[in-house]
Amino acid sequence: MSKETQLKVEAIKNGTVIDHIPAHVGIKVLKLFSMDNSNQRVTIGLNLPSSALGAKDLIKIENVFINEDQANQLALYAPKATVNQIENYEVVKKLNLSLPDFISAVFKCPNTNCISHGEPVDSGFKVLTKKADIQLKCKYCEKVFSREIVTECGA
Numbered sequence: 521m522s523k524e525t526q527l528k529v530e531a532i533k534n535g536t537v538i539d540h541i542p543a544h545v546g547i548k549v550l551k552l553f554s555m556d557n558s559n560q561r562v563t564i565g566l567n568l569p570s571s572a573l574g575a576k577d578l579i580k581i582e583n584v585f586i587n588e589d590q591a592n593q594l595a596l597y598a599p600k601a602t603v604n605q606i607e608n609y610e611v612v613k614k615l616n617l618s619l620p621d622f623i624s625a626v627f628k629c630p631n632t633n634c635i636s637h638g639e640p641v642d643s644g645f646k647v648l649t650k651k652a653d654i655q656l657k658c659k660y661c662e663k664v665f666s667r668e669i670v671t672e673c674g675a
């Protein structure tokens with residue numbers, strides 16, 4: 521694609537760029553990390569053309585840096601996302617994501633009878649991978665759910 525036709529989202533000076541988010545997942549990622557409540561400037565690109573993904577979402581958050589653990593939580597939604605740390609307009613670090621072994625306090629257990637709902641406890645799931653399939657096992661009721669079911673149930 522020529523420079524003239526390329527879709528541009530303005531470069532940032534300092535902060536984080538989450539790139540290569542699958543199309544339609546960007547808004548979920550924003551909510552998951554409460555970036556929609558941030559007072560920092562957040563720029564969002566939805567359905568941007570991508571040679572690798574066809575279409576992608578992209579999020580730029582100024583003056584916020586996310587650590588490796590936080591980045592890995594993203595992997596559940598967007599395994600191919602790239603997290604770029606920007607300092608003084610330069611990409612100083614590029615994190616490739618890997619799935620965490622365990623995920624705490626993000627998702628509710630889809631099992632309505634699960635004891636975690638009645639108690640003031642943090643949810644917790646062991647992450648199981650069978651080939652390309654990702655499943656989550658609740659540490660309380662020990663039921664196993666597909667990734668989509670858990671992420672749809674919401675944070």
Ligand code: CTP
Binds near residue numbers: 530537602604606611
């Ligand atoms: N970026 C930005 N502000 C900067 C520098 C980079 O918003 N000051 C964004 C770029 O627009 C891009 C991402 O950060 O979306 C990564 O930048 P870069 O590594 O330069 O781009 P690519 O080489 O295209 O990245 P990749 O190889 O991960 O696709």
Ligand code: ZN
Binds near residue numbers: 629631636658
């Ligand atoms: Zn449970």
